Amino acid sequence: MSRPTDLVQGTLNLLVLKMVALEPMNGFAISQRLKQVSNEVLQVTDGSLYPALHKLEQEGLIKAEWRQSENNRRARYYSLTRLGRRRLAQEREAWDRLSAAISMVIRLREA
C-alpha cells in the first residue's frame, strides 16, 4: 500500500540526490521541496521519505550529520558524497535517455 512502484522509487532517489546536490538539507526541507516540485506525482506520506534517505545513506550515496539549524535547533542534514555525485550523473543520463525515448514515442504521429 505504501510501497512505491519501482519507477517512482527510482525517480524519488533521483530527485533526492538532485536536491541534496544543490545544498545540504534536512529531511523536512527535502520533503517540502519535493511537495513543491511534484506534489501530484509522488503520492506518498511524508514519513516514507525517511526509509529512502536511509537507504541512500546506507549505500554510501549521501551522508548525514547532525547540525545546528536556524533558531538553534538540531537537525539531521544530508549531503551528497562523491559516490552520490557520480551516481547522480549516471541516473540523470539514464533519465534523460529514457524521457527522450518516451517523448519520441508519444510524439509519433498516427499515420
Add this chain to the structure above:
Amino acid sequence: MRIERWFYIVPLRLRALFRRQLVETDLDDEFRDHVERQTEEYVRQGASPIEARTRALRAFGRVDLHKEAARDARGVAGIEHAVQDVTFAVRMLKKSAGFTTVAVLTLALGIGANTAIFGLAQAVMLRSMPYAHADRLVALYETDTHGALVGISKLDFQDWLRQAHSFAHIAAAGWFGATITRGTASSYVPSAQVSPELFQVLGVKPLEGSTGATTGQSVVISERYWRREFGAGHVIGQTLVVDDTGRLITGVMPAQFDYPHGVDIWIPQNMIPRVNVARTIRYWDMVADLKPGMTVDAAQREMSGVAARLAATYPTTNAGVGAKVMTLQESLIGDVKPTLLLLTGSAVLMLLLACANLANLMLVRGVARRREMAVRTALGATRSRLQRQLLTESLMLAVGGALLGLPVAVWGSAALRSLPQVRTLQFELHQSNLTLLLLAAAITMLTTVVFGMVPAVRAARVDVVTNLKEAAGRGVTSINLSGGLVAGEVAIATILCVGAALAMRSLSRLEGEQLGFDPDGVVVAQGNLTRGARGDARAPMIRRILDNVRQMPVVASAALADAPPFTNRNASTVIIEGEPSGETAHWHQALERTVSSDYFRTLRIPFKQGRDFVPADAHGEPCVVVNESFARTYLSWRAPVGAHIAQPEMDSTQWAAYNRGQVTWSTVVGVVGDVRDVELGTPPQPTVYSAYVQHPDLGYANIVARTRASPTAVASAISGSVKTVDPLADMRVADLRDYMQRAVIAPRIRTLVLAAFAALALVLASIGVYGVTSHVTAQRTAEIGIRMALGARSFQVISAVAGRIAMYSCAGLLIGITGAAVAARVIRALLYGIGPMDVAAFAGGGVVAMGIAAAAAWIPARRATRVDPGAALRSE
C-alpha cells in the same frame, strides 16, 4: 569505486549493529524534528496548534511502518531478525521443555548411537585391512574329506608354488610359541615361521631395517615387542636368542602388520623341507596376492584343478583333499559378519524410528501451534517471516541434538572398540566416522526441519479467519500421517524387542549349559611362573612352586596345566595302534592338554574308567587320559583303557621314525567325563590329556587350585607363595569364573546391545504413540465433552479416542512380527539352543512392545474421560 563504497558503508553497518540504541534515538529525533517543523508550518498557515499537530502527524503517515522500513534500509535487518528468531525460539523451546528434551535426546541417540555402530560395521566389513591392495589378498586352505578348512602341508605348498599361476606371490606362515631368552629371564612369545615372501604379499614396509635377508639366522620383530623389550632403541644387528638359537634382528614391522594375528616374532625361512616330512601334516596358513585382473573365482577354479592333480598323484595322502581360495578379509572376519549385520540392522531401524518419532513430534507440535500461527498472521507477520521463525526453531533443535550426538558417538565408538571381540579385529576406525556422523546427522536434522516447517506451509495455505475460528481445527490429514508413523514405530519396536528376547534366551541357554566340571572356588594362576629359571632348571622350579601351593592351608588341591580352562588349546594329530597306518583317514584330530596329577580332582571332572596320573608315571611307560568323546569317536571298536595312541609332533624326525615303525606309543590309562572348557556353546571335542611329569621340557605351566576360602581372598596369598620360589614370576591370579565370563562375553555384549536398542526403541515408540493419542484427544475435546454430557461411558470415550491408534498399533505389531521372523533367519547363526522362530521370544517381544504401546495410548485417552463436559464445550 568498490573500496570507496565500503569506506562509507562499513562504519554505518557496524554502528547499526552495535550502537542500535543510538541509531534508534537518531531516528526518533529526526522524525520528531520533522513533525515539529511541519506543525510550525501549519501554525504559520493559521491552524491551531492542536490541529496543526494532528495534520502534521497525518501527513507523516504510520510512524512504526516508516521506522521499520528505515531499519530494513540499514541492511542489518536480516541479522536483527535472526537474533529475534533465536531468542524467540529459545523461549518457545524452553516453554515446552518436555518436547525439547525428547526431540534433542532422540536426535542425539539417533545420530550418536548410529554413528558408533555404523562406523564399526563399515570399518570391519568394507575396509578392514591396513594392507596395500587389500582387495587382491586371498587366504588359501586345503579342505579335508569332510570339506572343513585345514592348513596346508609343506609338501603340498611346494607343489602349489610350482603349479599355481593366479598369484603374484604366495607365502606361508606357521604359528608357534617361542622361548626368548634375554639375560637371566626367559619369556614365552607368540611367533611365526614365515616364508620370506610374506612381507611382499602383504606389502608392508618395515619400520626399521629390512625383511630381505633370508640367509643365515635372522628374525624380524614387531613394533610392540620392540617398544616393550628394547624401548624402541637401536636393535638392527643385535642378537635375539629364540629357542636357544641366536638370531640377528634384521627388521621391525609396524603395528599395522599383524599377521598371523598377535605374533611378535617372525622367523623368515625358506619353505623347503629338509627331510621327507608328512604330506598329511597340514597346519601352515597361506596368503597370496592375486595377479592384476585375476578374480577369486578364477583362482579357485585353478586351485581346485591343482588339488585334483595332487589327489591323483598322491592318493594315500591327498584323496578327497581340495583347495579353497577366499579373500583374506573373509577369512579374518568371517564369523563376525552375523554380529555386524545384526548391529547394522538394529542401527538402521533405530535411525528410522528416530526419524519417525521426530516427524511425529514436529507434526503434533505443529498442529498444536496452528492457532499461534493464525494469530501471528493476523497481527501482520508475513509468510516468509513465519517460515523463517519455524525454520530457526527446527534448526536449533536439530543442531542441539546433533551437537549432543557428537559426544554420544565418540563415547559409543570408544565403548565398542574396547569390546574384546572387536579388539581382535584388525581395522582402522578413526577416519570413517566423520562422514557417518554427518550422514546420520543430515538425515535426522532434515527430518526435523522438514516436518518442523509443516505449520508454516499450513499457515500459508489455510485462511487465517477459518483457522482462528476453528482453533485447533480438525486436522484429519495429519492424523492419517501420524497413524502411519505409529504403525511404523510399533513395528520397529516389535522387531527389536523380539531380537532382544531371542538374544536373552540364547544367553540363558548358553550360561545354563552343563560344564562337566565345577568352576566354583577354583583359582587360576596364569603367566610366566618360572621367569627366573632357564632351560632345564624350569621343570624342578615349577615342581617346587606346585608343592608350595599345595601346602597352603587354604588350598584343598592344586595341579598344573599347560593352559587354564577357557583359554585356547592346541589341536594335535593322533594315530591309534591297530588301525591301518599311513592313510589320511586315520590321522585323527584331538585337542591336547598337558596336566599334572590331581587336575581332574581339582576341577571335579569325574573318572568314567581307569585312573588318574600318579607321581610314579614320571619313570613309567608313557600314558595319557582321554575324554569320553575321544573314547566314543575313535576307540569304540575296543576297550579304551589299555589302547595305544601316539601324537606325532609336527616335525620331520618323528614322522620318519613313524614310517620306520618306531613311533612312541602311549597307553590310555583313564577316561574322564566330557567338559566344555574351550568355549561355551561348542560341544566337547575329543581330547587327549598328557601327563605333565612325562614332559619335563614344558617349563611353562599354570596352576589351578581349589580353595577353601573365596577365590578373591586367596589370590594374593597364592601369588605370594609362588614368589617365595621365583621372585621374578610374572602372573595373574584370578577366579576361574572370570575366565568363564570372558568365554560368554560376545553373546553377553550382543544381548546387552540388543536389549539397549530394544529399550530405546520402546521409549521412542511410546513417546510417539503418546504424542499422537494426546493430540487426537486434544482435537476432540469438544466432541468428548458432548458425548460425556449425553451420558457416554468412559469406556466408550476411550475406544472412540484410542480405537484408531489401537488399529494402527496392531497393524504395526503384525508388520513387526513378520519383520522379526525375517531378521531372525538372517542372524540365526548367533542363536544358541533355540530356533529362529522361538515362540516364547516372539510372544514375549510382541507382548512387551504392544503393552508399552497400549499404555502410552491409554494414559491420554483415560485423561480425556476426566474432562469436565462444561469446560470442554467452552474450550472452543
